[in-house]
Structure formats: C-alpha cells, structure tokens
Amino acid sequence: DQQVKQNSPSLSVQEGRISILNCDYTNSMFDYFLWYKKYPAEGPTFLISISSIKDKNEDGRFTVFLNKSAKHLSLHIVPSQPGDSAVYFCAARGRSNYQLIWGAGTKLIIKP
Amino acid sequence: ETGVTQSPTHLIKTRGQQVTLRCSSQSGHNTVSWYQQALGQGPQFIFQYYREEENGRGNFPPRFSGLQFPNYSSELNVNALELDDSALYLCASSPRERGASYEQYFGPGTRLTVT
Numbered sequence: 001d002q003q004v005k006q007n008s009p010s011l012s013v014q015e016g017r018i019s020i021l022n023c024d025y026t027n028s029m030f031d032y033f034l035w036y037k038k039y040p041a042e043g044p045t046f047l048i049s050i051s052s053i054k055d056k057n058e059d060g061r062f063t064v065f066l067n068k069s070a071k072h073l074s075l076h077i078v079p080s081q082p083g084d085s086a087v088y089f090c091a092a093r094g095r096s097n098y099q100l101i102w103g104a105g106t107k108l109i110i111k112p
Numbered sequence: 113e114t115g116v117t118q119s120p121t122h123l124i125k126t127r128g129q130q131v132t133l134r135c136s137s138q139s140g141h142n143t144v145s146w147y148q149q150a151l152g153q154g155p156q157f158i159f160q161y162y163r164e165e166e167n168g169r170g171n172f173p174p175r176f177s178g179l180q181f182p183n184y185s186s187e188l189n190v191n192a193l194e195l196d197d198s199a200l201y202l203c204a205s206s207p208r209e210r211g212a213s214y215e216q217y218f219g220p221g222t223r224l225t226v227t
Contacts, residue, residue, distance in 0.1 A: 044202070098160045
C-alpha cells in the first residue's frame with residue numbers, strides 16, 4: 001500500500017527551463033510534506049517543505065504547490081541548472097508525528 | 113557544525129549473521145531515525161529514538177533493534193540477517209525541541225550486502 005507515489009521514475013529537462021516533479025498521496029491525514037534531493041553516494045538533503053494549511057511555498061528557485069483536494073503536490077524548479085540533476089523524493093509526515101512516508105523518487109536529468 | 117556521520121560505509125555479511133551500524137547525529141540534534149532504502153525505492157522508516165528511548169517503529173521485525181546513547185549517537189542492530197536485508201541504511205537526526213521533527217538531516221548511509 002503505497003501512500004506516497006511518484007509516478008515518474010525519471011524526467012529530462014533542458015537547462016534553463018522549468019522542471020516539474022509530481023507526487024500523489026492517498027492519506028488525507030498527512031499534514032506536512034517535504035521534498036528531498038539525493039546525489040549518488042550521499043544521503044538525502046532537505047530541499048523545501050509545505051504545511052497542509054498552505055497551498056504554496058517558495059524558496060529561491062524552488063516552489064512547492066499543494067492541492068489538497070486532489071491529494072497532489074508538485075515541485076517546480078526554475079530555471080533548472082546542471083547541479084539540479086539528482087533523485088528527488090517526496091515525503092509526507094505520518095499520523096504518528098515522527099514517521100516520514102516516502103515516495104520512490106524521480107531521477108531528474110538536466111541537459112546542457 | 114559537524115553533519116551526520118555513519119559507519120561503516122560498506123559491509124558484506126553472510127545470511128544468519130548479526131550486524132551493527134553506527135550513526136553520530138548532527139551537533140544539537142537529540143532525535144535519530146533509521147531508514148532502510150532498497151534499490152529503486154524510497155527510504156522505509158525502521159524506528160526513531162528520542163532521548164535514548166524508542167519513539168516509534170515502522171513495519172520491521174524485532175530482529176531490527178537499536179540504541180541511542182547519552183551523546184545522541186545511535187546504533188542499529190540486525191540479527192539473523194536475511195538476503196532481503198541487503199539495502200542502504202540511512203540515519204537521520206533532527207532537533208526535536210524546534211517542534212516536530214519534520215526536517216531530518218541524513219548521513220551518507222551504510223551499504224549492507226547479505227550473501
């Protein structure tokens with residue numbers, strides 16, 4: 001039972017364009033969502049988060065949008081840079097207040 | 113500020129053996145979580161420790177156990193290793209006092225291979 005789904009295993013985007021990574025969830029009790037970025041041989045690095053009481057959060061080139069009615073969130077990166085090439089994970093805070101439920105990740109490739 | 117460190121980096125064990133993985137949390141962080149990440153999947157929550165007590169557990173059998181020490185470092189122990197235990201084991205620390213531990217800071221992981 002996958003409560004957090006990232007349906008695109010990979011995404012290729014031209015440098016300078018917008019990258020949009022998507023995430024769907026099934027549990028309406030999730031109240032906090034996070035995006036992490038992971039390079040090979042490194043642990044995930046926190047990128048940006050959003051509370052369920054908001055529909056948008058912006059931090060520099062990164063913006064996360066939350067659509068609660070659709071149980072969908074997306075991460076926008078603009079403009080995309082070569083250093084953005086990594087695996088991006090969406091995670092949601094579970095009911096228990098300590099457990100993060102993770103998607104399977106989307107590999108983003110930024111083409112020069 | 114020192115980040116989260118894990119040891120060893122890589123480990124090869126035989127089925128049935130026991131293994132101990134170690135984690136040093138980031139300075140000032142009193143909460144440590146352990147995750148298992150199989151190839152091509154997202155991390156799966158194993159358990160969390162807060163002030164030396166287990167503070168929540170995911171869907172893992174009792175042969176997965178842990179400890180947190182007074183300096184907030186932590187160990188993950190796995191007994192009776194099975195082939196399916198082969199994975200990347202990630203440790204993450206967070207500063208609990210700042211509110212719920214949403215933002216977790218990860219170490220580079222320990223790659224465990226069970227043969």
